Amino acid sequence: MTKAKKIKKIAVFTSGGDAPGMNAAIRAVVRTAITYGAEVYGVLRGYDGMIYNDFVRLESHDVSNILQRGGTILKSARSMEFKTKEGRKKAYENLQEHEIEALVAIGGDGTFTGAQIFASEYNIPIIGIPGTIDNDLYGSDATIGYDTAMNTVVEAIDRLKDTADSHNRLFFVEVMGRDAGFIALNTGIATGAEGILIPEVETTVNDLKITLKTNLKKGKTSGIIIVAEGDDSGGAYEIARKVKEIDNTYNTRVTVLGHVQRGGAPSLADRLLASRLGFHAVEALFLGKNNLMVGIQNNKAVYVPLEKAIKENSEINPELLRLARVLSI
């Protein structure tokens, strides 16, 4: 174990949308920090808890038996108050009162945007851990919760395919992803969807209509169209309505999977990813690193500036787009 810097107290928090595997990350942070000889505090409800002085001491036994649980034992929130200078000042004063010397922030782009502003105003080292089902951060091959969420979607769509086939129906299935189509694209390939609509690719109802017409000619009377919630078509209900407007042949149904995608026990991949990221985040603090996000790329721990993680967004793999088209004929 490398020891470069003495930090006596660190705090960890989860913020933004929860993601399966966040608990495994909290456990790893707590146990690694204890191994390094530090005391650990958990902040409840993300930045809100920092502002309202909601800190709990976390010992090793406090994180026993949480590895396999979805959600976050520390609770989460999207704090409006932390967006204000006064909110951040209160948060900093509370950190000082507890003599917290460094922070581990688990969350997505909103969490890291807050962390970055905070780090620029106050002298406190922060390491970010990517925790969001959306996988929309640059610098890590995957974010915590992404794999579990996709497995949940695949299970749901497999079920929908049974009923779609029995009734010759076309299902429009909306999956999460406000700004990103990663969940939609990957689950679409994994379930053999007839169409995948994502924010990164412009959707034209006409293209979809042509695909559906060709399918009908081939005798395909049921199917699945996956729509990422952030797609420019306006969501699954809207696209289903538009398709019906121009072609009423199909018997359509809409299913919005919603927050079901955020819950449940984390997959093996997410437990492992979260454990590794939690461990490396704490090691980074003890190595004197600051204002970075830890990620895993090509099976190795890497560090990218928080600013880069938020701004550069992971890109959709064009090979997957082509593959989806070819395999869905």
Ligand code: F6P
């Ligand atoms: O960022 C994760 C996410 O699940 C997005 O996919 C979704 O758009 C959003 O959170 C939903 O947020 P909320 O839980 O606040 O409704």
